[in-house]
Amino acid sequence: MSALMIRDLHKSYGGLEILAGINLEARTGEFVALVGPSGCGKSTLLAMIAGLETVTSGEIWIGDRLVNSVQPKDRDIAMVFQSYALYPTMTVRQNITFGMESRGVPKAEQAEAVKRVAALLQIEQLLNRKPGQLSGGQRQRVAMGRALVRDPNCFCSTSRCPISTPSCASTCAPKSRSFTIASARRRCTSLTIRSRR
Numbered sequence: 377m378s379a380l381m382i383r384d385l386h387k388s389y390g391g392l393e394i395l396a397g398i399n400l401e402a403r404t405g406e407f408v409a410l411v412g413p414s415g416c417g418k419s420t421l422l423a424m425i426a427g428l429e430t431v432t433s434g435e436i437w438i439g440d441r442l443v444n445s446v447q448p449k450d451r452d453i454a455m456v457f458q459s460y461a462l463y464p465t466m467t468v469r470q471n472i473t474f475g476m477e478s479r480g481v482p483k484a485e486q487a488e489a490v491k492r493v494a495a496l497l498q499i500e501q502l503l504n505r506k507p508g509q510l511s512g513g514q515r516q517r518v519a520m521g522r523a524l525v526r527d528p529n530c531f532c533s534t535s536r537c538p539i540s541t542p543s544c545a546s547t548c549a550p551k552s553r554s555f556t557i558a559s560a561r562r563r564c565t566s567l568t569i570r571s572r573r
């Protein structure tokens with residue numbers, strides 16, 4: 377079974393069709409990069425997968441569940457926005473643990489999760505800094521860390537992937553919008569959405 381399956385997905389804003397019949401399948405552990413010109417609908421597609429944008433027609437399946445009408449909070453999807461949306465007064469560590477803290481996750485478990493994502497994203501040395509003391513790419517990695525500690529079903533990022541490996545780099549354009557399905561990456565596929573303008 378695919379972790380994510382999209383069937384004949386359409387999206388229109390008013391009379392303007394943005395996405396016309398997207399089909400996509402991704403298995404657990406698979407990394408998919410969406411590549412296309414500015415304004416062609418990459419972020420819109422991710423927002424529909426996350427449930428932040430309505431579907432005009434077509435189907436989105438996560439595992440064996442049709443999620444078209446499922447609330448975003450019930451989809452188990454983590455999303456990283458282009459603006460990163462970090463809390464400026466909190467340290468990197470506090471930004472990453474904020475969600476776990478709110479859910480009452482034990483401190484030892486929080487520390488273990490921070491250690492895991494900080495190592496993955498190579499931000500161990502930045503944990504006590506605040507977002508204003510980071511470069512753009514470092515902020516992006518912190519935003520990804522905050523999403524990854526949730527260990528979500530599906531991870532969507534509307535920004536360039538900063539953790540790409542040499543094998544990913546062969547298929548992902550350097551400035552592609554990308555998303556990974558689960559946190560373990562095994563193979564890469566790229567899907568190009570052509571501009572309809």
Ligand SMILES: Nc1ncnc2c1ncn2[C@@H]1O[C@H](COP(=O)(O)OP(=O)(O)OP(=O)(O)O)[C@@H](O)[C@H]1O
Pocket residue numbers: 389394412413414415416417418419420421553
């Ligand atoms: N709420 C909205 N109402 C009307 N049009 C919208 C809305 N949101 C996005 N659009 C339009 O939909 C199209 C797709 O936008 P989207 O943000 O998905 O593009 P993108 O491929 O992610 O672009 P970029 O690479 O520049 O971030 C654009 O032409 C945009 O202007």
